[in-house]
Amino acid sequence: MDNFINESTHVVENSTGEPFSATNQFKLPEWQVALWSFPYTAIVLAAIVGNGIVIWVVLAHANMRTVTNYFLVNLAFADVSIASFNTIFTFTFSVTGDWYYGKFYCYFMNFVPTTAVSASIYTLTAICLERYIAIVHPLKPRMSRVCAKSVIIAIWLCAATVNVPLCIYSHFYTFKYREEEWSVCRFQWPDDNVKFWYDVGLMTINYFMPLLVMAVAYSIVGFTLWAGKIPGEATQRHLEQMKAKRKVVKMMVIVVVTFCVCWLPYHVFFLLPPGYKEWKHIQQVYLAVFWLAMSNSMYNPFIYCWLNKRFRYGFQTALRWCPGVPAPKDPDSSLKMNRFTKSTSTQISTVRLHTIHKSVSAGSRIARRVSETSVV
Known part of the structure; x- marks a missing residue:
């Protein structure tokens, strides 16, 4: 994805050639920082707990270890990585203009969480293609669990490759001016054209191209499941299988649409002309756009719990100690x-x-x- 560091935060030099911070105009009052802290903290807690339960449900229950669920585990791991390694750190830098976390973490955060975001969209694409083959071409060999693990490894390798420039062009600065000292973690591109075309290319292969593939594939899958005719007389078993497949496809389409809605404003933000940095409310806009993008990491567990009875049972089991959580019920004894x-x-x-x-x-x-x- 685009860089997580707020592009409205930058360092310039004054007329005497001495550096000074240009981020003071974007430094928010303490009451605004406290107000923004609540929704950002909620993202981190919900994403870590929710996706952690998803991982536990799949890995701890033998009947849940399907190819699709292995991909869901990978998606949950990517979301946990985004929430854990990026959200709060970028938030604090955006509201203070001071990078507190050192040089190593500057390079780490500009590479690992962005790689996780790329892995998320590639994983969604892999799930879509796996469902497409299983439903539209049922006579073809199904993907094995070993093959799924190999695909997951390939996903992370591809995601890391496309985000290497973000690590290369990351820079950490420490400035001293009069009695003030501050640090900055930002990107230093060779020129604006390189940055612009890299952002466009990254948006294409990390957003528009995967979404186009999934839109076409899920359209064909939907036509096959809802509009296609069953040859001969449909048995009760076949009807139940069709119903189960429809539920899985419905769930994954909602996950993809949620991803699309959450990340689109963020991509558009980084394609705005340079003049937008001078707008006095740009910091509030960035914090809202960034929050929406990061919030995508916490929605998937809610979607699984809502639309899948096995995940619902797993969540009820894991959270049975919480007030208001209903007792877990597994009527078909399918989750062991x-x-x-x-x-x-x-x-x-x-x-x-x-x-x-x-x-x-x-x-x-x-x-x-x-x-x-x-x-x-």
Whole structure:
């Protein structure tokens, strides 16, 4: 994605050639900083807790380890990375103009969270294509879990590659002027054209191109599931499978639309002409746009809980100690812990072996009786 550092924060030199901070005009009063702190803190807490539960639900329950859910785990991990490593740090820099976190974290934050954002949109695209193949071309081989893990690794490698320039052109400065000392973490591009075309290219491959692919693919999937005709007489099992597939596609379309709405204003903001930096309310606009983009990291768990009964059961189980959370109900007993699943499987296997042993013993006794009768 575009750089997370507020472009309205910059350093210039005065007429004597001595540097001074040009960010003071954007430094917010303490009451405004406190007011903005609440929604930003809510993002971080909701994103970490919600996505953490999503990861637990999938990894701790054997029946949830499907290809699609592996991608959802990767998406949740990316959202946790964005919320943990970026949101608060960029917020504090945006409202104070002073970078408190040192040189290493300057490079780290300009690379790792942006890579996670790229990984998010690539993961959504991978889920879309996996659903497309499974629904539109059901006779083709399905993606295995091993293949899904390989795709996830490829997603992160591609995401890291496209964000390498953000690490290369990151710079950390420390200035002293009179009695004041402050630090700045920002990008230093060779010229404005390089920055502009990189932003355009990044927006294309991290936003518009994936959304175009998903729009076309989900349109075909939707036509297949809702408007397509079932050959022959549809069985109850087939109708239930179609219903389940529709629910998954509906859930993922809502996730994609949410991503699109949250990130579009942010992309548009960084394509505005340089004159926008001089507007006195630009800092408030940036904080609102940045909050909307970062808030995308907390919405997905709510969507899963709303539209998927297994995730809902997992959330109710994880949050059962919270007041007002209903008792977890799993009517179809489809969501089981690993240990429970293994023990149940062991018990079933033992019963089956015992049954087979009894059958073999009974067969042997009958054979002996037949033999004895023949002899007689």
